[in-house]
Amino acid sequence: MHSITTRIPYKTLVRALFFAQSRNLCSASATTQKLERIADELLNLTKLERYDYSILFRLKLGLNKYGPAVSGLASADSASTGSGSAPADAKAAEKTAFDIKLEKFDAAAKIKIIKEVRTFTDLGLKEAKDLVEKAPVVLKKGVTKEEGNPIVEKLKELGATVVLE
Incomplete structure (x- = not known):
C-alpha cells in the first residue's frame, strides 16, 4: 500500500510541513509574506x-572557515560589487616583498661585489661568483x-x- 508521501511532490510536501510547523511555533502575525517568499x-x-548560498550565509554571519564559494553565482556577485572599489584595492595591495636585482657591475669591483653578495646570501665563494657573473640576475627574492x-x-x-624590484 502506497503512502500519501509518494504521490505528493517533495517540494510541496516540504513547504506544507515547514509552514505547518512555523505556524504552530510562531504566531500568525510573525510569519510574513517576505519570509514565505524567501523560503x-x-x-x-x-x-x-x-x-x-550556505557558504555565502556563513560568510555574512562571520562563520566562514571554507573560503568564498567557487561557482558563478558568488563570483558574479563579487565581480559586480568589486568593480567600483578597484582603485582602493590597488592602494591597499601595496608591494611588501621585493627582489634585489643586479643589472651590471664594474669589472674592477667584481671581487668586492662577490664578497658583499656572500654576506647577505648563504652562498659559497664559487656560487656567489657564478651568480654575479650571470648579471643581470636576481640576487635575493622576497626581502622587505x-x-x-x-x-x-x-x-x-x-x-x-x-x-629593488
Missing part, C-alpha cells in the same frame, strides 16, 4: 546554488624594503647597478 526561493534552488635598501646602497657604492 519558497530557497526551496527552488539547485544543489549547487544551495551550497553556494627596509632590508633591501641598505644592501642596494652598499652594492651601488662598490660600483654595481642594482635595483
